Amino acid sequence: MEQETGLFSVSIDFSQSHLFFPHIIHWVLFLLALSIVLVHGREIVRHVQGWSESYREHGLDYDRLRLLGTLVLVVAYFLLMNWVGQLFPNTGMGFLLVSIPFMALMSLLYVHDLNRRKLVAILANAIIAPLLAWYVLAQLFFITLP
């Protein structure tokens, strides 16, 4: 096919072709971000002002314990699961042994008005659910677990 020359013609250097589309996307992102600031700028400023006002009056309006607790527990869960998993390779033990305390702790973090009945349910759930998942997935279906 005859190659066109002119304003709309484009030639792509193969050795640099991996950057061609990403460059376009960078420009698109930049132009869209700029347009968002131009069109919704006032709205954003009002939103930030409203937020900082409410922060000065009430502080951060979120359940700090449950949110940060979730993040800490999840990171610890992932790290420990991998570490324990390496102690017992190819058995899924990392998953099983770490999931039990993780589920118990996460349930205790989320529960409101803890009582004996709820505690029993939490402990039973924390033991049965990982055991069941481990047995069905790792033992019956031979799915790789940490």
Next chain:
Amino acid sequence: MEIFSYLSPMFFALTAFGVMVGIVFGAIPGMTATMALAVCLPMTYGLDLTNGLALLLGLYVGGISGGLVPAILLNIPGTPSSITTTFDGYPMTQKGQGERALKTGITASLFGGLFSAAVLFLFAPTLADVAIKFSYIEKFLIILFALTVIASLSQRLLVGLFSGALGIWFALIGTYDISVGGNGEYRLMPEFLTDYLESGFSLLPVLIGMFGLGTILQEAERGVHEESLDSVKYQKGATFSFSIFKGQFVNLTRSGAIGTFVGMLPGVGGSAASVLSYTQAKNFSKDPDKLGTGAPEGVIASESANNGLTGGALIPLLSLGIPGDSTTAVLIGAFTLQGIQLGPLFIGENLDTWNVMMVSLIFANLVMFLVMFFAIRHIAKVVTVPKYLLYPGILMMCVVGAYAINYGVMFDVWTLLIFGVFTWLGQKVGLEVAPFIIGFILGGQAEVYFVKSLESFGTLTIFFTKSPIAVFLWVLIAISVAYSVHHTIRAVKRKKAGNGS
């Protein structure tokens, strides 16, 4: 008929199991059909394609249908698509007609589901036959169209487009794959991550993170409060009878058709379908003032439309390889896992799989109806299953799904965390999840289609002049952008008028 060899008792049992688990997910506020699919995906790792699909389609139908339970009983939409069910469903419950409202919704759901399955069966092969003739240029324009449609239905068009472009950016991380004609060079990542990100972020850990962990973080931030069913007046007033549907056939069909059509538009979610069909039901109603005060007509419109989505959303998925919504995006992952490439060739090359999918979809709708219609009193109770027991279990299943997807890669579990936190933070600054996901899924293909077209033709004008289909697609893109601009301007004017009065 080889199809019968696939239809084992296991196949039907898995579909039914999927429907029941899906209903539970849909019925619990904050948990969606997408989450049900993402969390249950590891169960399909050990199944073959047919049985895996049976489970996933069951989950899909059940998950979309279950949303009506809390919408009617608690005034909380269980899934985004059941938002309009609350408008009339909850007032009916307040009048003591909870069971009547639920059964009306369930019957309308069955109709919508079967209607859309029929459209899927008739329409998907035809669309695939057309799509087979598409070159890279038309394929690129379809992706562009999908992104503009979904962005135009976002709250803010520009933010929707930005989210879609950001999704594409994330999809480009990794190497420019040699197998698709790239040069094999790394881009968009620091050097110390090259070992992990050679092929970019895996799709399923990204989806599991966004819809699993992202949702849990949002709930944790709000304090993980439980919903209460204590005050629900379940059944004191009029009882259900099928005569409620007398004179509603047009409403049922129109709503089912709207749901199916909206589902077909690539990337458009469920709430758009039910809102549109509810508005139309109100426009065409003999007594429009009654809608919103507990009219069965409103529940019928909403539920017929949101189950119409199920078949509709599968049309672009199976004929073009483009997911109709975020739930079908997870299905793409499941197909890839089984080594099947979705696109125009799928139906022709996998006729048995296609037939099996249709059987599974119809069977799932029937099971949904039977289970929900006759056991609705018991199902309604799942709304009260404590979240402090559910969420840890869901997170555990998310980890299994992410870890096992590439046969034991710990980085995929960290991907889950990265995208879970990213979604939670992103939604605070207005990031639109649906365009992001569609951008992420289609970004890699968009690059190949765009760059290879330019390498072949050497000019940008080819995107406008290649074929009449290309011109038609540009017209569609222009319409979707114009609609969105018009919609935004009208909303701003209305807001100003509201402030002024």
